[in-house]
Amino acid sequence: MSFGVKGPLKRAQKLKEFLNKKKLIDNYLVPLRTKNFIIFPINKKILQKNLPLKDFEVVKQTFKKKSFQPRNLKQALNGKISRSGMEHLISSFDIIGSVAVIEIPEFLKGKETIIAEALMQVNKNIETVAKIVGEHRGEFRVQPVKIIAGKKSLNTLHKEHGCQFKVNLEKVFYSPRLSTERKRISQLIEPGEKVGVFFAGVGPFAIIFAKNSDAEKIFTVELNKDAFDLMDENIKLNNVEQRVQSFFGDVKKIVPEKLTHKLDRVVMPLPKGGENFLKEAFLSLKSGGAIHFYQFEEKESLYDKPIEKLEETAKKFNKKIKILRKAVVRSFSPAKVQVVLDVLVK
Numbered sequence: 012m013s014f015g016v017k018g019p020l021k022r023a024q025k026l027k028e029f030l031n032k033k034k035l036i037d038n039y040l041v042p043l044r045t046k047n048f049i050i051f052p053i054n055k056k057i058l059q060k061n062l063p064l065k066d067f068e069v070v071k072q073t074f075k076k077k078s079f080q081p082r083n084l085k086q087a088l089n090g091k092i093s094r095s096g097m098e099h100l101i102s103s104f105d106i107i108g109s110v111a112v113i114e115i116p117e118f119l120k121g122k123e124t125i126i127a128e129a130l131m132q133v134n135k136n137i138e139t140v141a142k143i144v145g146e147h148r149g150e151f152r153v154q155p156v157k158i159i160a161g162k163k164s165l166n167t168l169h170k171e172h173g174c175q176f177k178v179n180l181e182k183v184f185y186s187p188r189l190s191t192e193r194k195r196i197s198q199l200i201e202p203g204e205k206v207g208v209f210f211a212g213v214g215p216f217a218i219i220f221a222k223n224s225d226a227e228k229i230f231t232v233e234l235n236k237d238a239f240d241l242m243d244e245n246i247k248l249n250n251v252e253q254r255v256q257s258f259f260g261d262v263k264k265i266v267p268e269k270l271t272h273k274l275d276r277v278v279m280p281l282p283k284g285g286e287n288f289l290k291e292a293f294l295s296l297k298s299g300g301a302i303h304f305y306q307f308e309e310k311e312s313l314y315d316k317p318i319e320k321l322e323e324t325a326k327k328f329n330k331k332i333k334i335l336r337k338a339v340v341r342s343f344s345p346a347k348v349q350v351v352l353d354v355l356v357k
């Protein structure tokens with residue numbers, strides 16, 4: 012039960028103006044209207060003698076709550092979790108299609124349902140919320156996650172740069188944080204280039220290149236059969252069958268058999284372990300080709316190790332390298348970031 016001020020419907024405007032002026036209206040509750048009267052909910056009790064007109068009356072009343080649509084996670088969680096918890100959360104989730112993948116810090120463990128429901132309340136496209144339960148694992152780089160709210164499925168359709176990708180987060184890697192890189196590289200591709208995408212996953216680099224450049228042909232290599240099958244579906248879904256050719260298998264095996272000295276450009280999106288495939292990258296390139304090399308590196312030493320590894324391999328191939336660009340792509344852990352080096356090989 013709350014307090015309200017009742018007045019004749021024909022004086023509703025005057026009553027509202029008076030209550031507004033005194034900042035008395037309770038905006039979380041819905042005013043009650045009958046045939047002849049209106050009752051505005053108020054946020055504190057006032058005395059009858061303080062009302063300006065005789066036909067206005069202070070009453071006790073039950074009001075309906077207004078439905079509230081928060082604009083962002085911060086608003087949705089206001090008062091429900093601590094400010095420092097909030098700041099951490101805001102930068103710690105990804106949305107892949109209809110699935111939100113979130114990192115829940117230990118100190119917010121008891122709040123995970125509240126957080127998941129708030130995410131779904133704010134973003135109506137989210138149907139499933141999953142929390143990260145481990146690091147990206149093994150050769151296939153799949154991240155272990157556990158569904159904490161919504162639909163019990165990690166199968167989704169993700170959209171990026173006008174392309175669509177079927178993804179199953181239980182079985183394959185996908186990171187929307189590489190989206191800017193995919194677009195950036197597609198803008199470097201010259202008409203007629205042959206481009207290789209090693210470690211292609213479900214195909215985002217290759218398909219975005221096909222849709223956003225005049226590359227003649229894009230060759231992909233992927234070892235995870237689930238990712239490879241989804242990539243083939245995605246190639247068809249995006250109508251790029253004529254320009255994207257996929258190879259299932261290990262880069263170490265496919266490159267010598269199918270791609271030796273065939274490519275103008277090769278992309279290596281395997282920041283953990285990609286250094287072990289530099290030999291294959293050099294082997295796949297024509298003279299004057301380019302490598303986009305990704306690595307996780309300590310913040311202090313950023314590019315020293317990757318440059319050293321590139322130079323070592325160049326020496327073995329009797330080639331020279333020129334670093335065209337080096338940059339941080341995204342943060343990875345408190346001490347490490349993902350870097351990219353664009354390298355010309357001559």
Ligand SMILES: C[S@@+](CC[C@H](N)C(=O)[O-])C[C@H]1O[C@@H](n2cnc3c(N)ncnc32)[C@H](O)[C@@H]1O
Nearest residue numbers: 150151152184210211212233234235261262280
């Ligand atoms: C970090 S994920 C990147 C996937 C994709 N490029 C993307 O951005 O979504 C690395 C991928 O490389 C694949 N992979 C790992 N080792 C491989 C190898 N030796 N040959 C081919 N693919 C490999 C994994 O299965 C995984 O799908």
